[in-house]
Amino acid sequence: MPIDQHGDTTLEGVSIRGLPKVSLHDHLDGGVRPQTIIELGDAIGLEVPAAEAGELADWFAERSDSGSLVEYLKTFDLTTAVMQTAEGLTRVAREFVEDLAADGVIYGEVRWAPEQHLGTGLSLEEVVEAVQSGIEEGEEAAEENGRDIRVGQLITAMRHTDRSLEIAELAVAWRGRGAVGFDIAGPEDGFPPSRHKVAFDYLASEFFPATVHAGEAAGLDSIRSALIDGRALRLGHGVRIAEDLDVVSRAGDEVLVEFGELARWVRDREIPLELSPSSNLQTGAIERWGTEMADHPFDLLYQLGFSVTVNVDNRTMSRTSLTRELALLAEVFEYDLDDLETFQLNAAAGAFLPIEEREELIELIAEGFER
Incomplete structure (x- = not known):
């Protein structure tokens, strides 16, 4: 079935775009509309690699499909360049929310790093x-x-700089005014969460929730540090937790797996994995398992009972939407509506909201899928 970023796909006769969704891992500077980049770039005299929105979308897709997180991140130089004024930031954020709503998202958390917009x-x-x-x-x-x-803000610090405590204090200061959580992002390999332990200690003392990018460009040690040093309540991507699983045998649909201690902890504690299938392919996060969507350990993690959620990571770079990601997974792994509902319920349960509001969100999802 044809699947594109802005189109829709039906599953069991139901519009996937019309289903209620929760988006937990979605970067503001990764979801800027190409046309907006062109217009804002023109206003500030920025050289943009394409003069037409479709061509610029192609440029992002080609540059992002490198198999390297470091190369993938270089495309953000263009989007952040047009997000240096209050007017630019407000426009990008407004359109971001409009695009989420058009994608059927009823609750979203948008992550971005204020230190990159000064x-x-x-x-x-x-x-x-x-x-x-x-x-x-x-x-x-x-x-x-x-x-x-x-939509709530996940105020994010860059893991390769030294402003994490300052950004953590900023996030707490905006609690109740839009900020719902904290994150660290940027180059993962070589910059473990332990570098920012002081910031995470502060957040813990303030009972302010954190999700941490881990298990994408770096492996199990990064995940371990996210949980211990970062006190992460969710794992940003976390796909490489599958490295702590030993597939002993396969017989038809039956798979015998031995768990490492870290994988068992993440599974048994129901720590949500913010998986982003298309992005994980583009950045090489799943290269240990292969280069096709069918190679993604998403289904293995799901079948073993991990709290998997589906996310876009960066809509512009991956030329995707939550509708598209769900449609791709449904096609490759033969998921039905019950599976897609489970992914949304997992995301709702992991949202950085009070439990009463999470329960309301869960009810909205159940009602939407039932209709």
Whole structure:
């Protein structure tokens, strides 16, 4: 079946785009519309590699499909360049929320690093305020179009810089005003969460939740550090937890697996894995298992009872949507609507919301899938 970023796919006669969804791993600077990049770039005299939105979308897709996280991250130089003013940040955030709503998302968490948007003299407070304004405008626009959506900020520190404590304090200061959690992002290999232990200790003392990029470009030690040093309640990607699984035998649909202690801990504690199938292929995160979607350990982790969630990571770079990711998984692994609902319920349960609001979200998902 044809699957594209902006199209829709039916499963069991039901529109996947129309199903209620939860997005936990979605980068603001990874979801900027190509046309917006062209327009904002023109306003600041930025040289953009294509003059037409479709051509620019092609450029992102080609550059991102490198098999290297480091090369993948280089494409963000262009998107962050047009996100250095309050006006640019607000517009990007507003359109981001509108795109989520059009994708059927009813709750989303958008992660972004304020320290990367200070190029024109804005303060950390000012950039967070600009993004929050855009989020609220996007929520209002979605409501006017008959869609209900709520979006919270995951304030993110860059793991290769030394501002994590300052960014953690910023995140806590914005609790109740839009910020729902904290993250570290950027080059993973060589920059373990333990480098930011002081920031994570502070967040723990404030009872402020954290998710940590781990198990993407680095392996089990990175995941271990995320859980111990970062006190992560979720794992950003976390796909390489499958390295701690030893497939002993296969007989038809039956798979005998021996768990390592780390994998068993993550599975038994129901620590959500923020898996991003297309992105994991592009960055080489699953190269140990292969280079095709069918090689992704997503299904193995799901069948073994891990709390798997489905995410886009970066809509622009991966030229994808949550609808597309779900459709791809359904096609490759022959999932049905019950499977897709499980992924959304896992995400809702792992959302950085009070339990009462998570329960309401779970009810909305159940009702939407039942309809």
